[in-house]
Amino acid sequence: MTVKADFHVHSRHSGDSTAPMEKQVLAACEKGLQVLCFTEHFDKDWPYHNTPDLPPGYFDLDLAAYRREFLALQDKYQDRIELRMGIELGLQPHLGPALCAYLKENDFFDFVIGSTHVSHGMDPYYSIFFEGVSEKEAWRRYFEDALSSISAFHDVDTYGHLDYVVRYGPTKDSRYDWTDFSDVIEAILEVLVQNGVCLELNTANLVKGCRAPSPAPGILRRYREMGGIGVTIGSDAHAPAYIGAFFDQAARILAEAGYDSYTVFKNRKAEHLPL
Ligand SMILES: [Zn+2]
Ligand SMILES: [Zn+2]
Numbered sequence: 001m002t003v004k005a006d007f008h009v010h011s012r013h014s015g016d017s018t019a020p021m022e023k024q025v026l027a028a029c030e031k032g033l034q035v036l037c038f039t040e041h042f043d044k045d046w047p048y049h050n051t052p053d054l055p056p057g058y059f060d061l062d063l064a065a066y067r068r069e070f071l072a073l074q075d076k077y078q079d080r081i082e083l084r085m086g087i088e089l090g091l092q093p094h095l096g097p098a099l100c101a102y103l104k105e106n107d108f109f110d111f112v113i114g115s116t117h118v119s120h121g122m123d124p125y126y127s128i129f130f131e132g133v134s135e136k137e138a139w140r141r142y143f144e145d146a147l148s149s150i151s152a153f154h155d156v157d158t159y160g161h162l163d164y165v166v167r168y169g170p171t172k173d174s175r176y177d178w179t180d181f182s183d184v185i186e187a188i189l190e191v192l193v194q195n196g197v198c199l200e201l202n203t204a205n206l207v208k209g210c211r212a213p214s215p216a217p218g219i220l221r222r223y224r225e226m227g228g229i230g231v232t233i234g235s236d237a238h239a240p241a242y243i244g245a246f247f248d249q250a251a252r253i254l255a256e257a258g259y260d261s262y263t264v265f266k267n268r269k270a271e272h273l274p275l
Contacts, residue, residue, distance in 0.1 A: 002275055003247040005035035005264045007086070007111060008160065008202060008234020013066040014041040014088075015058035017238040021069050025077055027240035035082045035264060036243070037111050039234070040066055043090030044098055047121045050128070059090065063106060084266060086111035088160060091149035092118050099153050111265040113200065113234075114156030116164065119145035124165040135169045136180065143184040150191050157265050158198035158232040162188065162215040167205050178216040189223045198263050198270070199223045201254060203246040204236035213250055220257040230263030230272055251275050 006028060011021040021038065028036040043059035051058075067085065074083040089099055091114045103112065119142045122129045130138045142165035150159055162185070166173045178185055192199060205214045220231060233250050237243045254262060254275060261272040 001032060001244065001247050002251050003233055003244075003262060004033055005037070005233070005273070006033055006235050006237070006244050006247075007037045007158075007232045007264060008039050008088070008113060008200065008236045009036060009243060010040060010236070010238045011038060013038075013061065013069070014238070015054070015060075016041065019239050021073055023240045024237070024243060025073055025081060025083065027243040029077070029080050031244040033081065033244055035084060037084040037086045037265070038066075038070060039086040039088040039111065039113050041088050041090065042102075043117055044095055044102075045092060046090070047118060047123075050122050051126065061087070067108070084110035086113065086265075088113040088115055089156065090115060090117045091153055093145070093148040093152045095149075096153040100155060103155060110267055111158075112156045112268065113158050113160040114150060114153065114197075115160035116142070116146040116149045119165070124168045130169055135171060135175075138169065139165050139176070140181055140184070143181050143188070147184055147188050147191070150188060154191055154195040154197055156197055157268060157270070158200045158263075159188070159192055160200045160234075161202040161204070161236065162199065162219060164214060167208050167210060167214065172208075173205070173210040173212060173216070176216070178219050185219060186222065186226070189219070189226050189228065192223065193227050196229050198230045198232050199228055201231050201233045201250050202236050203234070203250050204242070206246045206249065207242055213246065213253065217253050217257055220254065220259070224258050230261065230270060231259060232263050232265070
């Protein structure tokens with residue numbers, strides 16, 4: 001495996017994972033990774049009224065508990081793997097000032113992912129998102145909200161799983177052609193390029209039965225042509241089995257899209273490693 005760093009991993013500090021942090025660290029060591037960056041969820045103002053199976057506060061983050069356990073593990077495993085502390089911020093158009101204040105107050109992160117999990121007050125993870133509209137319309141609605149959310153707050157290091165919506169639709173990516181939405185997707189890429197934000201290659205779509213990781217390979221290529229600064233790679237693993245999943249395929253796709261490196265972060269500074 002040429003990619004030795006996983007920059008999108010959750011543990012039990014995220015509402016939707018039960019994996020102990022230490023199990024995630026051990027899985028990364030077994031996979032031969034040299035760097036593992038935890039990126040726990042913090043989704044402020046989650047629309048709990050549309051996700052009745054989730055208790056209020058599900059996507060809040062106990063940052064003190066997360067940091068305490070992270071620092072202990074970083075010390076314990078320092079001879080085996082380099083651990084970094086990140087966060088996955090859920091972006092919504094009204095959250096700009098709140099997220100700005102949150103990062104100012106908590107200035108110790110190595111890495112910040114910005115992700116759009118909520119569109120029209122719903123998470124596309126739930127089938128209700130696709131009810132009453134064509135799948136194509138649902139995708140477009142998501143991309144338009146993604147553009148609004150990243151435009152409202154782009155002090156992030158990478159933009160996560162750009163076509164997240166495709167993962168959960170009725171036909172997944174079997175009929176998905178990103179160029180049908182190139183107007184709005186290129187507008188998203190333009191925000192990233194203008195603000196020096198990386199694009200994330202997220203392999204969870206492959207785990208969930210899609211043909212390609214997120215985003216579609218053509219989007220990676222377009223981002224590079226537009227002057228993007230780099231691509232981060234993450235498994236989005238919520239359990240040990242998925243750490244570093246499909247990273248060989250990710251490296252091949254990146255190379256085919258014209259890249260010769262991938263990007264990692266420490267203290268929110270980018271470093272480009274050869275593929
Ligand atoms: Zn996410
Ligand atoms: Zn995630």
